[in-house]
Amino acid sequence: MNPHPHEPPDPVGVDVRRLSERTIDEVLDDVFVRGRRCRALDAAGPPGGPQWLLAELGDGRITGSCPHARWRRSDEPPTGHLSAAPVDPDTDRWRILEVLVFGPHAQIRLGEGTEAGWISTDAPGRPPDWMRPRDRSLLLQGWSGPQASRTLKGPVAFSVTREPSGSEAVLPVAWTDFSGRVRPLPEPGRGALESTGTWLTVREYWAADPVTGAVGVAFHRLTGLASGRKPTGPEFEVGTGALVEPRGRDRDGAL
Template identity: 65%
Template sequence: MSPHAHEPPAPFGVEVDLLDTEEVDGVLDDVFVHGRRCRLLDESGAGPGPQWLLAELGDGRITGSCPGDRWRRSDGPGTAHLSAPSLDPGVDRWRILEVLVFSAHAQIRLGEAADTGWIAIDSTEEGPEWLRPRDRSFLLQGWTGDDHGRTLEGETPMAITREPSGNEAVLPAPWTVFSGRLRHRSGSDRAALESRGTWLTVREYWAADPDTGAVGVAFHRLTGVHNGTKPTGPEFDVGTGDQIEEG
């Protein structure tokens, strides 16, 4: 072992547990074989809310949404031509680079070929304010204009949009074209940009190095795919670019 080996500090506010072989098989069976809600995610305490899928395969990507009992995946009718072919875990899990099955409160990650897997959930530990988890949202940017994105019909929301590269992508959420408007804050002469669009939300977990005191993001998990008004802060003054503090 290198004499300079460094063990990174553990992220605060999250528990990450290794899955056994039976649990990994169960996730693949639920999502890809039976197309039903991922039971392990629910059993983790994630609750009855929506689940989402992002599977990166060697020959493409499969996305999906499960707001109720059944999945709607991109390898299904109407979008299969824009998706990686369906995955049969019994014969071709070698195609898997990474599979993420996630909800607002938990995430399951399966690694390459599904040889290993982990589940991450919020912990109940208390700590300093500056180490608390933070929620972020990232714009899923397609070409601007209604001609480049559309929401598909069906009980479970899915959308097709054209990416800046020119490729078409299937998103597990209704499509909202990006737009912004000024929103003046009550009792202040400051104005923030209120953004609308289609968003990937992420929770960041921070850690502090015990030797140097340096603080940084040590872990993150996906928490959802949403459309409409930007679901997380912070807000910035459109005139100065300064962050607008709450209160």
């Protein structure tokens, strides 16, 4: 038993606000009914940037991408047979486990049954350097080769990949098979692993335990999907696995 019970520390550098019922209804209508940009997400940051959708349902998953004005979702042709059925907000909220609508600057999360929702953004001000948010890239795994993973035709990037389990998944991003090469470092004889693939990007926020002083990741939000060269650090030295520190940039990629 913990001899020093206390509330979990708040993450630093992130602002999380609860959404009203009206805003939750608006998000569902924009994304699942009208197929237009999510206005609540645009209102939280610079409007016009790319938006993505990840909806986990009791009977499957719906993914989507909205780079401009209109959504392309996995429940539409030609990928509807690989996706959960479309969501009707008037009758299907019981199917929803979680809905994430996100972009580089903000994330909206609707909880189970859409009974509650939140929007998270960077908080104003600059945290201490050792508590600054960190951007990470998570590799999306799939079998390599055009017979297993392929980018679909259309104005909005979409792909179908066969996952390690053998099932097929629809991803709202162009597909790039994973590969790596050695990138020489300035120091003679040293090289870093430079990876290419298909990535989910995440921003992590830290918190410090007031009792022990321990620091760890306490909150994260999704920031996008990308294809090609790994969009964020960290990088590791080939042979030793040592962390390669970025030069001239902070750990979150900002100049």
